[in-house]
Each structure stands twice: as structure tokens, then as C-alpha cells.
Amino acid sequence: MSRIAMPQREAEIRNKDFIEVNTGYTDEQALAEAKRCLKCPKPMCVQGCPVEIEIPAFIGALSDDNPFKAAKILKGKNSLSAVCGRVCPQEKQCEKHCILGKKDEPIAIGNLERYTADWAAENIKEKNISVESKGIKVAVIGSGPAGLTCAGDLAKAGYETVIYESLHNSGGVLRYGIPEFRLPKSILDYEIDALKKAGVSFKFNTLIGRTITIDELFKDNYKAIFIGSGAGLPTFMGIEGENLKNIYSANEFLSRVNLMRAADFPEYDTPVYKGSNVIVVGGGNTAMDSVRTAKRLGADTVTLVYPRSEAEMPDRLEEKIHAKEEGVQFMPLTNPIRFIGDDKHYFVTQVECLKMELGEPDASGRRKPQEIAGSNFTIEADCVILALGLNPNPVLTSLTKGLKTNERGRIIIDDNLMSSIPGVFAGGDIAGGSTVIEAMGMGKQAARKIMDYLNTLK
Numbered sequence: 001m002s003r004i005a006m007p008q009r010e011a012e013i014r015n016k017d018f019i020e021v022n023t024g025y026t027d028e029q030a031l032a033e034a035k036r037c038l039k040c041p042k043p044m045c046v047q048g049c050p051v052e053i054e055i056p057a058f059i060g061a062l063s064d065d066n067p068f069k070a071a072k073i074l075k076g077k078n079s080l081s082a083v084c085g086r087v088c089p090q091e092k093q094c095e096k097h098c099i100l101g102k103k104d105e106p107i108a109i110g111n112l113e114r115y116t117a118d119w120a121a122e123n124i125k126e127k128n129i130s131v132e133s134k135g136i137k138v139a140v141i142g143s144g145p146a147g148l149t150c151a152g153d154l155a156k157a158g159y160e161t162v163i164y165e166s167l168h169n170s171g172g173v174l175r176y177g178i179p180e181f182r183l184p185k186s187i188l189d190y191e192i193d194a195l196k197k198a199g200v201s202f203k204f205n206t207l208i209g210r211t212i213t214i215d216e217l218f219k220d221n222y223k224a225i226f227i228g229s230g231a232g233l234p235t236f237m238g239i240e241g242e243n244l245k246n247i248y249s250a251n252e253f254l255s256r257v258n259l260m261r262a263a264d265f266p267e268y269d270t271p272v273y274k275g276s277n278v279i280v281v282g283g284g285n286t287a288m289d290s291v292r293t294a295k296r297l298g299a300d301t302v303t304l305v306y307p308r309s310e311a312e313m314p315d316r317l318e319e320k321i322h323a324k325e326e327g328v329q330f331m332p333l334t335n336p337i338r339f340i341g342d343d344k345h346y347f348v349t350q351v352e353c354l355k356m357e358l359g360e361p362d363a364s365g366r367r368k369p370q371e372i373a374g375s376n377f378t379i380e381a382d383c384v385i386l387a388l389g390l391n392p393n394p395v396l397t398s399l400t401k402g403l404k405t406n407e408r409g410r411i412i413i414d415d416n417l418m419s420s421i422p423g424v425f426a427g428g429d430i431a432g433g434s435t436v437i438e439a440m441g442m443g444k445q446a447a448r449k450i451m452d453y454l455n456t457l458k
Contacts, residue, residue: 003105004033008322015295015326018180018263022086022114030115033108034062036100044097045109050441051084051149053077055094055109062112071120074113079152079195080145080440082121082187085114087178088437089316121190129198134158136454139222141208141396144172145436146228146428148195149443150450155199157451162222163200166207167259172230173429174436176259177251179289181296182319209396214403214424223457224423224450227411228443231390231429237281241339244348246273250282250290250387257293275383278302279351281336282387283313285435288320290385291328302328303379307335307356307369333357335369337376339384350378392430416449417442425450 007023008014014021025033037059045055054073061070074081090110098106136159140151143165155161169175171188196202206212208229217225234249236242253272261268274297280290283306294302304323306313309332313320324330333356340350355375358367392409404412404420411419411426418425427433427442 001032001036003036003108004029004111006108006111011322011325011327014181015292018296020184021181021322024118025111025115030062030067030112031065034059034112037063037107038100040099044099045094045107048093048095048097050093050437051078051444052441053081053094053113058116059107059109059112062116067116067119068124070116071124074116075120078440079149079198080191081113082117082191083145083174083183084437084440085110085112085117086183086187087174088113089435091317093437121187126194126197129156131156131158131199133160136160137162137220137222138450138454139164139217139225141225141227142166142172142229142428142430143170143192143202144228144230144428144439145174146230146430146433146439146443146446147172147226148192148200149440150226150228150427150447151200151443152195152198153444153447154450155195157447159451159454161200163202164206164208164212165202165204166229168204169259170202170204172228176255177286177289179254179258179293181292182289207395209399214396214400214421218423223454224425226443226446226450227396227419227424227426227430228428228439228446229392229396229430230439231392231410233391233393233409234386235388235391236386237336237388239336239338241341241348244339244341245346246275246348246382247339247384247386248273250280250286250385251390253385254286254289254293257297263293263297272297273383274298275381276300277380278383278385279305279336279379279381280385280387281305282389283308283310283315284387284389285315285319287387288315288323290387292319292323292326294383294385295326295328299383303331304328305331305334305336305351305353305379307333308366309333309358312358312366331379333369335371340378348381348384351381351384352376352378390429416453417446418449418453423453425453 043056058070058073094109095106140147140163151161234251256262256272260270262270262272278294278299338352355372356369359370362368425446427446428439433439433442
């Protein structure tokens with residue numbers, strides 16, 4: 001039996017709005033897909049899951065037509081299963097290890113996780129979880145995937161857990177970075193509400209390092225601190241014309257649209273230049289989110305420019321397919337070298353590029369792009385979005401005495417995820433976890449290590 005494809009909305013309809021693209025399995029589709037599982041005696045899929053979901057068990061429950069049991073198994077390990085089912089790169093993780101995938105298409109683990117989480121949201125009323133308090137306070141800095149996961153596991157174990165968030169709302173990159181058509185904010189809100197019912201509390205508009213320091217948190221009787229503040233400092237190219245108007249970092253562009261609701265103007269009075277001919281530079285998931293968002297804002301042409309080939313792009317395969325279906329043009333083996341402005345050198349009007357070719361592999365294992373001399377050409381562009389990766393904001397690290405970081409500003413941690421300051425742990429982008437699921441895995445691991453550490457203080 002073939003893998004059940006994820007139902008989705010028509011490309012020429014969905015590329016004009018921010019409604020979710022994938023519509024989810026029906027009950028019958030989920031049951032049929034779950035029954036494809038081979039029930040391996042030694043399942044390999046779990047090895048590819050950073051948050052340690054008992055994949056064979058929850059899929060087995062689905063194949064027995066018992067989504068209630070499947071949901072309980074999922075929630076036992078993953079507090080953000082509805083999120084993971086939508087944004088996790090399963091093809092590079094759990095599904096990559098699926099035994100069925102050796103001869104056929106792997107089980108659609110991500111699609112089944114989404115189905116189970118959505119079924120639970122519709123059919124199981126979450127209740128406040130009553131856990132005997134240990135009387136120990138733990139602070140979590142940042143409410144992104146790492147912080148939410150760490151806080152959830154700590155709260156369920158009886159620790160008084162408070163998340164400090166610099167923004168006015170929770171979710172971190174899940175809210176300001178990932179567009180509504182991939183992750184509806186109602187889904188995120190549901191998951192966070194469940195964490196609140198588990199005992200996690202939030203303090204917003206609090207920038208640790210400025211509003212409150214790490215030392216002050218310890219003085220407030222917090223016995224351990226987890227830093228999951230992510231990476232919000234954009235990377236730029238450092239080329240001529242980069243300061244022209246209507247050139248955005250992807251972080252700013254997506255934050256304006258997702259967090260500040262620029263797409264809903266004039267209901268929300270947040271400015272963003274929508275552009276007619278939009279160029280996005282990059283090849284990761286953030287670049288895909290940017291091109292697809294620009295298309296939905298009404299751009300006539302949206303072009304993705306990337307210095308390597310499509311095979312080297314680190315994005316999710318599904319996002320690339322969706323982007324192409326929605327009318328995004330791909331221009332691989334191309335690198336911008338100059339941004340050209342109008343007569344007053346105010347607004348960007350063109351991008352000068354060079355064609356590239358692939359050389360020997362670099363330190364990452366990908367073939368290194370090399371310029372082809374004399375291959376210069378220009379592209380018309382009235383809006384450019386740079387999706388070149390992010391580094392940690394230095395506010396917290398620079399203002400915390402004794403907190404060691406590496407050359408990229410990421411917190412240095414040991415095998416227990418503890419920083420150079422005793423009792424201060426870190427995970428996610430601030431410590432090297434580059435994807436949502438990797439950040440969640442570090443958050444889960446950190447919760448265990450924090451509990452081990454707190455036990456030594458007794």
C-alpha cells in the first residue's frame with residue numbers, strides 16, 4: 001500500500017492568503033497510514049527523534065483505531081506535538097530511519113503526529129495538572145521551543161517554573177518566525193495553554209540582562225536557570241548597497257508579518273513593503289518562509305537566490321515543493337555582489353549577481369560555491385529579503401559576568417548542558433540547536449540535567 005499523501009489546498013488559492021496549506025488526514029486516512037507500520041521488533045525510527053517520542057507505540061495505538069491512547073503516548077514525551085507534526089523535518093530524522101523506507105516510502109510519522117495532536121485538541125479537554133510541588137523555583141529564559149519544552153517537563157515534575165520572555169507574547173520563533181500558513185497561531189496558543197495548565201507561568205516584556213540580571217534571579221531564590229533565548233541577531237552580506245531602503249533581514253520581515261500582523265493592514269498598522277519584484281537570498285526554512293510570505297503579500301514575482309545548487313539547500317523538502325507550486329522562482333548557483341539603488345540612492349531597484357559553480361566540499365560537507373569570472377548580470381528588484389542565518393543577541397551574554405561564549409556568541413555548555421556558571425543551563429539556538437526539534441530536544445535533555453543538578457543540592 002502506498003503512503004497516504006497529506007491533503008493540501010490548491011496552490012493558486014493558498015498563495016493569496018495565510019490559511020494553513022496542509023489540511024490534515026481524515027480518520028480513515030490516518031488509520032490506513034498507521035496500518036502500513038511494520039511493527040519492527042527493533043524499531044529504528046525512535047533513534048531519529050530528538051524528543052524521544054515512542055513512535056511505534058503511538059502509531060500502534062492509531063492502527064488499533066485508538067487515537068485517545070495514541071494522544072496520551074505522544075503527550076507523555078512531547079508537550080508540543082501539534083507543532084512538531086507541522087514543522088519538524090521528519091524526512092531528515094525519524095522517517096529517515098524507518099525500516100519501511102528502505103524498500104518503500106517511510107511511514108508518514110509527522111502527518112500521524114499532527115493528526116493525533118489535532119484529534120486530541122478536538123476531543124480531549126485539557127485539565128489542570130495537579131502535581132505535588134517540590135518547593136523549588138526554576139527560571140527559564142525565552143519561550144521558544146527549547147524554553148517551552150524544558151519548562152513543561154520541569155513543571156510536570158513538580159518544580160515551580162517561570163518563563164521570562166522579552167516580547168509581549170509567548171512562542172519565540174514559533175510565533176514571530178513561522179508563518180500562519182505553516183503553523184496557525186491558534187495551534188500554538190492551544191499548546192501553550194496546556195503548558196499553563198501543567199503549572200508553567202509566564203512573565204512577559206522582561207529582557208534578562210537589562211530588566212533583570214541572572215544574579216538577581218538567583219537572589220530571588222531560583223535554584224537553577226535555563227537559557228533558551230534563541231538567536232535573533234541577523235546576518236548580513238556586507239556588500240555595497242545593503243543599506244538601501246526595502247532591504248530587510250528575514251527576521252525583521254517575518255516578525256512584522258507574523259508577530260506584528262503587517263499582512264492585516266489596516267486593521268494592524270504595522271508597515272511592511274510588499275514589493276512587486278522580490279528577491280530572497282538564502283536556502284533554508286527561513287528563506288522558504290520568506291518567499292512564500294512575499295508571494296502572499298501580493299508580489300508579482302518572487303525569486304529565491306542561492307549560491308549553491310538546490311541539492312545543498314538545508315530547507316525541508318515539503319517547503320521547497322510548496323514554494324514552487326505557489327509560483328516562486330528558484331535561481332540556484334547565483335550570488336548577489338551588489339545592491340543597486342535609484343537615482344537618489346535611496347530605494348533598491350536591482351541586484352547585481354554572479355553565477356557560481358560548485359568546488360570541493362567545505363567543513364560542513366557541502367560543496368563550496370565558487371564564482372564564475374565575468375558572469376555578472378542584474379535582476380530587477382524593489383524588495384530584497386536576506387535569509388542568511390541568525391546569531392544570538394548579545395544583550396544577555398555580554399551583561400552576564402562569567403558566562404562564556406564561543407566566537408559566534410553562543411553559550412558554551414558541557415555534556416550536562418551547563419554553562420560556565422554553576423546552575424545555569426542553556427539549549428536551543430543560543431547554544432547551537434539550529435532547528436525547532438533540535439531546540440526541543442535540548443530543552444528536554446536540559447530539564448533532566450537540571451533535575452539531576454537540583455538533587456545534588458539537597
